[in-house]
Amino acid sequence: MATPKIKSKTSTPQKSNHTPERKAALKPKRFKSAYSKAEMEEIFRRFSVQRPEPKGELEHVNPFTLVVAVALSAQATDAGVNKATRALFKVADTPEKMLALGEEGVTQYIKTIGLYRNKAKNVIALCRMLIDEFGSQVPKTREELIRLPGVGRKTANVVMSMAFGVPTLAVDTHVFRIANRLLMAPGKTPDEVEENLLKVIPDQYLFHAHHWLILHGRYCCKARKPECERCVIADLCRSPEKTVDVPAPLVELPQQLVGEAVE
Numbered sequence: 001m002a003t004p005k006i007k008s009k010t011s012t013p014q015k016s017n018h019t020p021e022r023k024a025a026l027k028p029k030r031f032k033s034a035y036s037k038a039e040m041e042e043i044f045r046r047f048s049v050q051r052p053e054p055k056g057e058l059e060h061v062n063p064f065t066l067v068v069a070v071a072l073s074a075q076a077t078d079a080g081v082n083k084a085t086r087a088l089f090k091v092a093d094t095p096e097k098m099l100a101l102g103e104e105g106v107t108q109y110i111k112t113i114g115l116y117r118n119k120a121k122n123v124i125a126l127c128r129m130l131i132d133e134f135g136s137q138v139p140k141t142r143e144e145l146i147r148l149p150g151v152g153r154k155t156a157n158v159v160m161s162m163a164f165g166v167p168t169l170a171v172d173t174h175v176f177r178i179a180n181r182l183l184m185a186p187g188k189t190p191d192e193v194e195e196n197l198l199k200v201i202p203d204q205y206l207f208h209a210h211h212w213l214i215l216h217g218r219y220c221c222k223a224r225k226p227e228c229e230r231c232v233i234a235d236l237c238r239s240p241e242k243t244v245d246v247p248a249p250l251v252e253l254p255q256q257l258v259g260e261a262v263e
């Protein structure tokens with residue numbers, strides 16, 4: 001994954017902490033996207049033609065099962081989580097039913113998922129909190145969501161967007177890689193990337209931007225080797241890792257292309 005270059009230390013004499021240079025260095029760095037406003041519009045226009053209705057691939061039946069699925073998906077593939085949750089959600093699609101299964105019961109369903117013991121513990125604690133403090137309903141604000149055990153900012157953003165239609169930008173591994181690799185919104189942490197992407201993604205594309213970037217990263221701009229010859233933005237891309245300049249034909253992708261590739 002491309003990361004911003006870190007300047008090497010120089011051998012210049014040490015200066016007082018109060019010099020103007022020092023003060024300037026302490027100011028938060030303004031990031032610079034490699035793309036103009038018009039180029040960002042064009043990139044997302046093409047994504048919107050390619051996938052007019054992008055969807056998340058985590059299976060769920062209501063906001064509660066979505067929160068659980070997203071929390072379980074940390075460091076796991078969506079396909080792996082879906083395999084486990086299909087049976088789990090059939091028997092437990094509410095906080096009460098999940099709580100009744102108990103930690104051991106949940107563990108039996110999710111033990112194919114990484115970190116399953118800790119995740120089962122969090123799911124049970126999350127159900128307790130939903131029942132005790134939120135009337136068994138999934139809360140709608142980020143502040144409330146991140147209070148739930150096992151729910152971080154990324155999970156909260158996904159839930160707000162997918163369950164409640166709030167335009168947010170959850171930064172997962174694919175989004176983080178693309179923002180940095182393409183020099184679109186470089187940042188050292190997911191929070192920094194989120195903040196920077198929010199500044200450069202055109203408003204009208206923000207709602208679906210998370211899914212477009214994930215799907216582009218999962219199926220085209222892959223982690224180990226980007227498939228630039230299949231990329232619809234190859235002519236615009238400024239990544240040093242790019243291998244071709246000619247964009248792939250811009251057509252709407254058939255449904256079967258979604259969900260088949262392996263991460």
Ligand code: SF4
Pocket residue numbers: 182220221222226227228231232233234237238239241242243244
């Ligand atoms: S041209 Fe290559 S590096 Fe650039 S976005 Fe497309 S797949 Fe990724």
